Amino acid sequence: MEMTIMKLLQATSLTKKFQNKIAVNSINLTINKGDFVALLGPNGAGKSTTINMLTGVIQPTDGRIDFDGRTSNNCEYKNKIGVVFQNSVLDDNLSVKDNIMARARMYNKPTQIQPLINKFGLESIWKQKYGSLSGGQKRRVDIARALINSPELLFLDEPSTGLDIQTRTAIWNVLDELRHNMGLTVILTTHYLEETQNADYVYIIDQGKIIAEDTVDQLQKKYTKNILTLYYQNGEPKNITVSDKNQAIQILSKNSQVISDFAYRPGTMNDVFMNLTGKEIR
CATH class of the missing domain: 3.10.20 (Ubiquitin-like (UB roll))
Incomplete structure (x- = not known):
């Protein structure tokens, strides 16, 4: 029996101009429900600008983003997504608990906190100040924060940069479990290309345009x-x-x-x- 593919997010002719510079030049993206999609490109290619448009941080100059009938400047859209930014948005002077609970109060129906504490091993650092944590500990808290609203779609913008291989592996084990158990859809940008080997689909962007897109197997057959x-x-x-x-x-x-x-x-x-x-x- 064939599985039904459900489209979750569609970006059409997405364009962003900053003064005279075109950072993203009319790109099209289709994200299917439950997929793990990687967005790759060299520095300055337009990855972060694309992610910022998809997450509603900035609005496109032209083009359209559609998430189940919602656009990126819609409150319901933002409630359906979770974002782990390159730079944390949490307060260094607050404890892990206070950061997480403050985030939970922003939603009418936050997810249960205890399972996140267990999954990401936060019990031992729950009362520590966020600013005192190691890079790997901070990243685990950041991802837990992004999952508080039980998002359908999780954006990970270079989540593993600077982390050791053991921490990266531990984080990905939890994310893989969430994907398989909850049908979580993930969009990733990364500097670690081995993290893309298990992706369902890959977009490669350079100079603001998508220069290749396909499954990992097909890209490797075509270009290696x-x-x-x-x-x-x-x-x-x-x-x-x-x-x-x-x-x-x-x-x-x-x-x-x-x-x-x-x-x-x-x-x-x-x-x-x-x-x-x-x-x-x-």
């Missing part, structure tokens, strides 16, 4: 090469471009008697990004 390196018993190693792992296995079988070792490197999102933009994402 898989490299098989054969190390011969006598002679120089040889690099061979292969379409997939099955072709690599066939080549290895044919050459098993004459090689001493091999390496197989599939194309990655790093390769896709570099091949499309000619730039490191950092």
Whole structure:
């Protein structure tokens, strides 16, 4: 039985001009319910401007954003989304508890707080001042804050920058659980391309335009090469471009008697990004 795809958010001909500069140039985005969508681009590409328009922080110069019949300057729209900004919006001088409870009072029907405390391990830091926390602890509080209104759509604007791999992994484990258990839809911008490998769909933006969009698999097929390196018993190693792992296995079988070792490197999102933009994402 086929699953019904439900469109959650549609941005059409989205454009933002600042004086004479076009930061975002007539882009189209479709976000389906329950999907994990990554928005990638080098610094200055227009990612943050796009996120700011989608979250209602700024209004587009032209184009339209539609979230189940609501536009981004609508109060109901803003109640349906959660946002984790690059820079925290919480008060350094308040405790974690006071920050979270102040946020909860902004909504008529906030989610239950205790499950968020448990999921993000906030019990031990609940009474500490937010400003005294480590980067990883602050980020866990930031995400918990963004989920207080039980949003349908969560925006994560470079949520892992500066965090160690263990903290990043722990945060993503919780987010994956929320996605699968609650059908949470996630839009991510990130500097860590490995975080996009599990995305359902990826938009790559450069100079204010979308230059590529597709699933991770299709982007890797279109814009990368898989490299098989054969190390011969006598002679120089040889690099061979292969379409997939099955072709690599066939080549290895044919050459098993004459090689001493091999390496197989599939194309990655790093390769896709570099091949499309000619730039490191950092």
